[in-house]
Amino acid sequence: MWPEAMYRNEDESAAARMTCEHEYKPQDVRDGNHGPLTLYVAHWFDPAERGTRAAFEWRRVKIECATLDEAKVLAQAILDDRPHFWPEGVK
Numbered sequence: 001m002w003p004e005a006m007y008r009n010e011d012e013s014a015a016a017r018m019t020c021e022h023e024y025k026p027q028d029v030r031d032g033n034h035g036p037l038t039l040y041v042a043h044w045f046d047p048a049e050r051g052t053r054a055a056f057e058w059r060r061v062k063i064e065c066a067t068l069d070e071a072k073v074l075a076q077a078i079l080d081d082r083p084h085f086w087p088e089g090v091k
Contacts, residue, residue, distance in 0.1 A: 002037070003068065005075060013087040014042045014056065016075035018068070029068050036064035037071045041078050044087040056087070 002018040022034040039061040045053065061078065065071035079085060 005072070007087060007090050009087065009090050011087070013044065013090070015079060016041045017058070018065075018071050032067060036066060037068065038064060039071050039075055041075060041082075041085060042087075043082075043085045047088060059085075 002020055002024045004014065004018075005016040006012040007015050017040050018037045019040070020035050020037050022028070025034075028034050040058040041061065042056045043059050044056040047055075061074065063074065065074055
């Protein structure tokens, strides 16, 4: 499984995840021997407004990333720009 990013809150809520057609192998990641990475960010819903749907939904990012570092930077930029995606209690 490819890396995930979690918020540093009490629940360690999901923030982002990456997928790839190739298996995650640390040496391959260091060497850049893997296919493009697809990034997803978690869009959390206000508990008072979500009704019966899940607490969050994954949003697929249209831009693919060539490296794990690139994916991390992109995920951070997207989430910084969208605080309404963050779970309740995260500032």
